[in-house]
Amino acid sequence: MATAAVNARPIGPTGTYTVRALGAGGFEAVEAALARKCADLATRSERHAVIVSLEADPAHYFTQTLVDFEDGAWVEAVSNEFIAQGHELDAAQHRLLGLFGFHPPDDWSPNHYRLLPPPADWTLVARLLVGPLEAVYGATPRTELTVDVSWVSRPSTAQRRSGAARRRRGETPRPRLGSAPTCL
Numbered sequence: 001m002a003t004a005a006v007n008a009r010p011i012g013p014t015g016t017y018t019v020r021a022l023g024a025g026g027f028e029a030v031e032a033a034l035a036r037k038c039a040d041l042a043t044r045s046e047r048h049a050v051i052v053s054l055e056a057d058p059a060h061y062f063t064q065t066l067v068d069f070e071d072g073a074w075v076e077a078v079s080n081e082f083i084a085q086g087h088e089l090d091a092a093q094h095r096l097l098g099l100f101g102f103h104p105p106d107d108w109s110p111n112h113y114r115l116l117p118p119p120a121d122w123t124l125v126a127r128l129l130v131g132p133l134e135a136v137y138g139a140t141p142r143t144e145l146t147v148d149v150s151w152v153s154r155p156s157t158a159q160r161r162s163g164a165a166r167r168r169r170g171e172t173p174r175p176r177l178g179s180a181p182t183c184l
Contacts, residue, residue, distance in 0.1 A: 016148045018055060022141035027130055034126035037149065041067040042120065047152040052129045054137065055144035059087030061137035063129045066152060072120040075128045076111040077102055096136045100128060
């Protein structure tokens with residue numbers, strides 16, 4: 001299996017990197033590299049956000065995940081609320097996001113979202129980060145992708161207790177991810 005070359009240097013714990021699927025061995029190789037990165041981040045006590053966006057994209061298409069060793073992964077795919085005018089998703093694209101298992105935007109998130117409780121399947125998380133960019137948002141093997149990995153502060157004890165209470169009541173917890181790549 002090919003290993004994705006990302007700016008010809010190893011991916012550190014945080015940073016911004018660019019990758020083109022064509023030069024990295026295809027989308028599968030990019031997914032494999034992201035799965036390894038998320039699995040590594042999940043071993044750390046800090047929360048991390050991983051955002052994958054189409055480089056120089058006027059539509060602002062992106063996917064993102066919050067990696068947390070206690071809570072698993074919260075994965076989002078951008079919704080029309082944050083997509084540039086004239087580039088909004090159509091009904092067929094919304095259906096495709098549903099086939100990836102994403103919930104439509106609602107009170108939990110302004111973006112399409114999916115929660116994978118621990119232990120999260122990091123290969124699936126990587127598929128959810130890359131797959132929609134290709135199938136829904138139009139990335140090709142020549143498209144340059146930007147991968148932004150950043151540290152996210154942990155919620156306060158009161159916020160964690162509130163989340164635990166919601167889980168006991170059967171509600172889906174909502175980790176706080178930014179609504180656009182620049183919000184993290």
